[in-house]
Amino acid sequence: MTVTIAPLNEREFFAWYGLFAEYAENAGVxxxxxxVMRVFTALQAPGAHGAVAHDESGAVVGFVHALPFERLLQGDSGLQIEDLFVGPAQRGEGxxxxxxxxxxxxxxxxxxxxxxxTAKADDxxxxxxxxxxADAAGGWVLQTVPVA
Structure with a gap:
């Protein structure tokens, strides 16, 4: 499958929303x-990166959300993929x-x-x-600690 990746913008909102709702449902959220509006707005902020994948017909078939994070010891920053989702019919297609x-x-x-x-261990x-x-997470393990 040939895909085109484009920045997430207002024209893409409803197509993105459909996939985002499916993603949330699959995650039990x-x-x-x-x-939804908080997520979409956050992805429009400077440094944030939201993108959608279009198939050959122009349909939105996947998305990715990434936010910057600071690496204080190294004095630089990276991007953290917060969400990555591909519609079930397009999985395994690249x-x-x-x-x-x-x-x-x-x-x-x-x-x-x-x-x-990050991903669930059973995914x-x-x-x-x-x-x-990846390079096995560079030898680091990320743990999640609930606060409330």
Missing amino acids: VMTDEQ VGTALIEHVRSAAESSQRPLLRW AATKALQEKF
Whole structure:
């Protein structure tokens, strides 16, 4: 499949929203309109990176959301992929790879030497995609600590 990656913008909102709602549902998250608008607005902020993948017909078939993070010890910053989703019918067609390559290129052009993202341990497809790009997390393990 040939895909075209484009920045997420207002023209793409409803197509993106459909996929984002499916992504949230698959994650067991109930999204309110306020939350959706908060995400969309955050992706328009300077340094944030939202992109969508279009198939040959122009339909939006996937998205990626990435936000900058500071690396204090190194004195630089990287991009953190917060969300990556490809519609079920397009999985295994290279869409996820194209979206990651797009974010990696954005990180490189903004002089950010690191791209990272997390996945559930039991998500085999995402883990395989990570292994295609990653160096075993550089030897680091990310833990999540609930606050409330």
